[in-house]
Amino acid sequence: MPARQRRIGVIGSSRSSPEGARLAEAVGGLLGRAGAILVCGGLGGVMEAAARGAAAVGGLTVGLLPGTQAEDANPYIALPLPTGLSYARNILVVRASQALIAIEGSYGTLSEIALALALGVPVIGLNATYEDPKIRRAGSAQEAGSLALAAAGEAG
Amino acid sequence: MPARQRRIGVIGSSRSSPEGARLAEAVGGLLGRAGAILVCGGLGGVMEAAARGAAAVGGLTVGLLPGTQAEDANPYIALPLPTGLSYARNILVVRASQALIAIEGSYGTLSEIALALALGVPVIGLNATYEDPKIRRAGSAQEAGSLALAAAGEAG
Amino acid sequence: MPARQRRIGVIGSSRSSPEGARLAEAVGGLLGRAGAILVCGGLGGVMEAAARGAAAVGGLTVGLLPGTQAEDANPYIALPLPTGLSYARNILVVRASQALIAIEGSYGTLSEIALALALGVPVIGLNATYEDPKIRRAGSAQEAGSLALAAAGEAG
């Protein structure tokens, strides 16, 4: 029984800005190199960029999909998990993650942040749309990855 | 086939302030007198106060419970619906409602507001903790009820 | 605080036989006259026939819908509850009910029966497709309604 890898969620818009995509890909790469599992919603934008970054360095990528078709996952998702739960899959992304990195994002992302804060899952904001005293702000992809990995480590 | 009654959700903390409870009870009464169905999470605080107000005037009260026991519902809930889905029941409260009134509230309430705004369900804030350009702010229980009923009417 | 009405679920195919529809409508009428709330999946076939029977005698009818649109409910549903959970709404029908009457049905109905038996919710079979030692078989709509109401009464 090897020790379990840390599970870090990356959340954000399916229509990210170029800067958001760049940050997400860098974060994915950092998480993959650190041996963490990338958890996300499996679709485009921030989710796809983060998965691309993680997959490029051999990291495991998990996509919790709102729909019923594995084919909906972006091509960098190694493990597509269709849920058929629509927006209720957001809570699964939160529960699956020991820490979350929020990159930009809109109301869907805010719902995940709020659920995470309600449940005590650490949230790191990177170029984040929303502010809250409980969101730790990172100034770079490097810092976001380090904060998330440290928080997940604490989470055990 | 009679026309369906409007379905208005009231969301907020299970540990409301005295002022929050007073407002919620007034809102519940207004909704009940208007012939609307009160949808809520079925537990204490704002949910119980709103249900008490609605039940007192003969309104139908629905509680979508996070747990598995109907007995968890507050005593003013006529129709307890145990879901066993934990926080994922929040999305059910949002989807069941044609408009939402948010009274005070913490992160759980914020997750419901965010989901509602993502889905296009109108949100009215009353003594609300959170602000957003898409939340319509009401200055009184009367105004909150009127705005919600009007929004639900539009929703059809 | 009036005593809560009993909540009885009626499950079965959305494409029922004429005999299944006749039985479902009779069951709905019996439940409505007994002052019970009819819980179902809100769509066609057995669900629609049961709701029609209940609505005709003034009973409250609740439809837990798999999709996101209240308009998907059959016209006899007074309280449509869109869940957006697809097949996961089946478990909500089971959890919402103090007893279930299964009329005909296919694999979706079998999944509800199995969940009910796993959770200890009494199941009454009427012209049922599936047999199990724990399913109580009724020979008529009258008997099915009586068995379900008695079981729900025991459930408290």
Added chain:
Amino acid sequence: MPARQRRIGVIGSSRSSPEGARLAEAVGGLLGRAGAILVCGGLGGVMEAAARGAAAVGGLTVGLLPGTQAEDANPYIALPLPTGLSYARNILVVRASQALIAIEGSYGTLSEIALALALGVPVIGLNATYEDPKIRRAGSAQEAGSLALAAAGEAG
């Protein structure tokens, strides 16, 4: 982008017989050696035995847990996914899998089989409790693994 590994679910009782555990462990080993991902409910009995077999040969093991704690997973689960959805996680096991192997099992397993057959996910029965014309019966762990892998291959 490497081709995705096949995802095979193994379902059955959390209190398996010695024979059921032996079969599940053998199935897990076969799936792991074939490079498939083992999907299961993450708890004891058949789920634990299958994960033990897969982990022993380096296969990836995924546990979709009904509760909220990753620590509830058996020690052979590399990727614990707490859902907090209680029995509604059963549908997630079905949707995550391209084919299912049912080993013994009680009503919870039957609910998964029924959902799979409703959704068109192939089900292979091994020492199975339930029979249905659509369940393919395997006479050995080897045959069950081969049938599931072939069915998942067809599923694409």
